[in-house]
Amino acid sequence: MVRDLTPGTGHRRGRLRVYLGSAPGVGKTYRMLDEARRRQDRGADVAVGYIECHGRRHTESMTAGLEVLPRARRSYRDAEFEEMDLDGVLARGPAVVLVDELAHTNVPGGRHAKRWQDVEELLDAGIDVITTVNIQHLESLNDVVRKITGIPQRETVPDEVVRRADQIELVDMAPQALRRRMAHGNVYRAEKVDAALSNYFRVGNLTALRELALLWVAGRVDEGLRDYRASHDIDRVWEARERVVVALTGGPEGETLVRRAARIADRTAGGDLLAVHVTRSDGLAGASSGALAQQRQLVEALGGSYHVVVGDDIPTALLAFARAHDATQLVLGTSRRGRITRFLTGPGIGETTVDASEDIDVHMVTHEFTGRGRLPSLGRRHSRRRTVAGYLAGLVVPWLITAGLSQSHDTVNLTTDALIFQLGVVVVALLGGATSALLASVVASLLLNYFFIPPVHAFTIGETNNIIALGVFAAVALTVSTVVDHAGRLTARAARATAEAETLSTLAGSVLRGADALPALLEKSRTAFGMHAVALLGRTGGEVLAACGEGEPEPGRPAESTEVPVGADAVLVLTGRRLPAADHRVLTAFAAHVAAALERDRLAVVAAEVEPIKAADRMRTALLAAVSHDLRTPLAAALASVGSLRSPDVEFSPEDRAELLATADESLVKLNRLVDNLLDMSRLQAGALTLDLAETHLDEILPRALDSLPDPYAPVRPLGLETAPPVLADPPLLERVLANVITNALRHNAPGAPVLVTASHLPRPSAGGTSADRVEIRVIDRGPGIAPEERDRVFLPFQRLGDTDNTTGVGLGLALSRGLAEAMGGSLEVEDTPGGGTTMLLTLPAAGPGGRGPDPDGPQAEPHPGEALG
Numbered sequence: 001m002v003r004d005l006t007p008g009t010g011h012r013r014g015r016l017r018v019y020l021g022s023a024p025g026v027g028k029t030y031r032m033l034d035e036a037r038r039r040q041d042r043g044a045d046v047a048v049g050y051i052e053c054h055g056r057r058h059t060e061s062m063t064a065g066l067e068v069l070p071r072a073r074r075s076y077r078d079a080e081f082e083e084m085d086l087d088g089v090l091a092r093g094p095a096v097v098l099v100d101e102l103a104h105t106n107v108p109g110g111r112h113a114k115r116w117q118d119v120e121e122l123l124d125a126g127i128d129v130i131t132t133v134n135i136q137h138l139e140s141l142n143d144v145v146r147k148i149t150g151i152p153q154r155e156t157v158p159d160e161v162v163r164r165a166d167q168i169e170l171v172d173m174a175p176q177a178l179r180r181r182m183a184h185g186n187v188y189r190a191e192k193v194d195a196a197l198s199n200y201f202r203v204g205n206l207t208a209l210r211e212l213a214l215l216w217v218a219g220r221v222d223e224g225l226r227d228y229r230a231s232h233d234i235d236r237v238w239e240a241r242e243r244v245v246v247a248l249t250g251g252p253e254g255e256t257l258v259r260r261a262a263r264i265a266d267r268t269a270g271g272d273l274l275a276v277h278v279t280r281s282d283g284l285a286g287a288s289s290g291a292l293a294q295q296r297q298l299v300e301a302l303g304g305s306y307h308v309v310v311g312d313d314i315p316t317a318l319l320a321f322a323r324a325h326d327a328t329q330l331v332l333g334t335s336r337r338g339r340i341t342r343f344l345t346g347p348g349i350g351e352t353t354v355d356a357s358e359d360i361d362v363h364m365v366t367h368e369f370t371g372r373g374r375l376p377s378l379g380r381r382h383s384r385r386r387t388v389a390g391y392l393a394g395l396v397v398p399w400l401i402t403a404g405l406s407q408s409h410d411t412v413n414l415t416t417d418a419l420i421f422q423l424g425v426v427v428v429a430l431l432g433g434a435t436s437a438l439l440a441s442v443v444a445s446l447l448l449n450y451f452f453i454p455p456v457h458a459f460t461i462g463e464t465n466n467i468i469a470l471g472v473f474a475a476v477a478l479t480v481s482t483v484v485d486h487a488g489r490l491t492a493r494a495a496r497a498t499a500e501a502e503t504l505s506t507l508a509g510s511v512l513r514g515a516d517a518l519p520a521l522l523e524k525s526r527t528a529f530g531m532h533a534v535a536l537l538g539r540t541g542g543e544v545l546a547a548c549g550e551g552e553p554e555p556g557r558p559a560e561s562t563e564v565p566v567g568a569d570a571v572l573v574l575t576g577r578r579l580p581a582a583d584h585r586v587l588t589a590f591a592a593h594v595a596a597a598l599e600r601d602r603l604a605v606v607a608a609e610v611e612p613i614k615a616a617d618r619m620r621t622a623l624l625a626a627v628s629h630d631l632r633t634p635l636a637a638a639l640a641s642v643g644s645l646r647s648p649d650v651e652f653s654p655e656d657r658a659e660l661l662a663t664a665d666e667s668l669v670k671l672n673r674l675v676d677n678l679l680d681m682s683r684l685q686a687g688a689l690t691l692d693l694a695e696t697h698l699d700e701i702l703p704r705a706l707d708s709l710p711d712p713y714a715p716v717r718p719l720g721l722e723t724a725p726p727v728l729a730d731p732p733l734l735e736r737v738l739a740n741v742i743t744n745a746l747r748h749n750a751p752g753a754p755v756l757v758t759a760s761h762l763p764r765p766s767a768g769g770t771s772a773d774r775v776e777i778r779v780i781d782r783g784p785g786i787a788p789e790e791r792d793r794v795f796l797p798f799q800r801l802g803d804t805d806n807t808t809g810v811g812l813g814l815a816l817s818r819g820l821a822e823a824m825g826g827s828l829e830v831e832d833t834p835g836g837g838t839t840m841l842l843t844l845p846a847a848g849p850g851g852r853g854p855d856p857d858g859p860q861a862e863p864h865p866g867e868a869l870g
Helices: 028-041 057-061 086-092 115-124 139-149 159-163 175-183 190-198 203-231 254-266 289-301 314-324 339-345 349-356 384-407 414-432 434-452 464-512 517-529 581-629 632-646 654-686 698-707 731-748 813-823 865-869
Strands: 016-021 046-050 071-076 079-084 096-099 128-134 167-171 243-247 272-279 305-310 329-333 361-365 533-538 544-549 561-566 570-575 694-696 716-719 727-729 755-762 774-780 827-832 838-845
Touching: 016 028, 016 203, 028 046, 028 057, 028 096, 028 128, 028 167, 046 079, 046 086, 086 115, 096 115, 115 128, 115 159, 139 203, 167 203, 175 190, 175 203, 243 254, 243 314, 254 272, 254 289, 254 329, 254 361, 272 289, 272 314, 289 305, 305 314, 314 329, 314 349, 329 349, 349 361, 384 414, 384 434, 414 434, 414 464, 434 464, 517 533, 517 544, 517 570, 517 581, 561 581, 570 581, 632 654, 694 698, 694 731, 698 716, 698 731, 727 731, 727 838, 731 755, 731 774, 731 813, 731 838, 813 827, 813 838
Parallel strands: 016 128, 016 167, 046 096, 096 128, 243 272, 243 329, 272 305, 329 361, 716 755
Antiparallel strands: 071 079, 533 544, 533 570, 561 570, 694 727, 755 774, 774 838, 827 838
């Protein structure tokens, strides 16, 4: 087999083998280690560059006997991390190296930001790599996985990296089997199992991820099969999978064909349905765009895909599309042409396709429109007045040319006479179409023969050359008139198609702009069709739902108005003139958009009515969940302590009694704090919270907030609070806000680092020229920080950033703090701490000139948090 060569080096590139998992815990790492041991038993030089066993004993046991290379240690944000030592692996130079977790993001300090880039360097060095990755880490599926699981994946790997692998092996497991494996403790530690099973590892999530993995691998197999057939010049269809292609013309039989093709595809497991419409290269096919749109919706509703290809030879284009997609069956409708038309025009698309289909089965489906077509029209469809004018011109124009040429008979010859008659035929073709031009050519031939070909004034022709000349004249006149008529027909169709496209494009833009789509649609329909007024009326009572223009809507007057139904309950009435049938297709599109706008308005009203109920229901559900779990722990501890103290069977020492009383007291304090938070949150949601705003000094509030903390001796360091101006706030509520924010900072702070609380005075000139002073209070920690996309989520009730189990509380602190801050006229936002960490910025209005202002000799603002942290 020919091996790839690394560009510019001349040595072979390493081979990549990927174990692709449908979900975490399906056994990718175990399978990778098993493959490594198999290769080592065969004598291959195998080393482990990086392996992550996650504490799974069965996986760890598979590393026995394998050479595990030392890892590189890197420091980041005062913590130590281990990464694969890329330089060490390159220096060791094994034939095969194992690298777990391909999508991993490296700790800063290495040569590459991503582990897959490390793998690329190993492959370029000629080292074979065996690696693992989960389906949710593929870049193309990132948004899909987020919709399914609700969890964004920040570590991704480009699909192309995995697609280039020499071997991809899917590691799959049934959702129920994976959940049993987790319940037995073979995936996560026991304390994480319950939370994992009830969140990410739900049966629905695992089933959807499994389907994504199977489909992605199946697509990779299809790509490999197509590449193999292309490289070996194999044009014949390989029936590895049933694919049914249905050809749509835009005719009324389309829905019948789609349903028949769907039934054929459903008869085989995994059958694909593809619908294709062949449009001419000049874009002027006469298919109904409305019918094609409906048929496309039906195809997609049946699980198929819709395609459009360009080609003037429809059978060739159909078969080329079918072979390109490895289709095994092609569904066509029987011809709508009648017997006479088929006799005159020869075999149709169906017969030609069957003759050239070779190994593709072609189904000719009969339908109710079979043989109900009409004879082909020779001319354009003009108005009655223009048609009559064309026939008159076909009779009159040759006589006018004859009269003119008779006056100059001695100065022009027969050739000039014939050319002038031919010009007249072309003029008639432009006016009345091919039929009128045919009449003009016959009359012109007779007049040319009678008046200008010797012997004149007789229909006999004396010379053979003149007979040939007359025949050529008649043929050229007929051909030119037909071409002119055809070109005029295409020009008219193109102009109309362009106008319709521009109208529909503007229509779509009107719908997409803003919430007031219905008035915009009505006004656009009035101007597009040149109407005096347009109204949307109820179908039953005739009430006016919306209207625009001048005059009252007058339905039922066919001479002056046009009506089109809008759904089942309304009708669109255009007053001013009767629209021709050619405009009804665009009008129907307007009606469909009006129906969609009506439905959207109705759904918006329903959603507005339901939203308060949903919010109340969410609050009620969350409250019940909080009561069912978070009240249980302190309540159980208090009951156990009090029950033990009251038990007559046990004699407690004074120290034990004191400890039990302290436990009961601490539990009841937690219970009281939680109940207060729940009640305040419910009052905030209901808008029933009462405030008593007063001048409040921060250096007096902070000690009381610290006293209410679970650990009043926690490392909290105030800076500049004594010089900050007083704020306008409710003192007990401000104390609650500070206590909750500081508690949150202590929970996530780095070990040993203090939490800083600073205050600064920020005068802000208002629009009226007066100052709207604010006081900014910052609570600064040195924790891991919060990603920008997660900052709004930390303020949602009953959620806590980084939750992995149900033992850390209901997460009301920050939600309640922001609600209380906004109720007092302030705000609570999140900022990054310079150097790492999170800063909670609490902004409150200053109390005004009456309070203690900042020291006039001292600084007017506190230093930046980064400077304070030093």
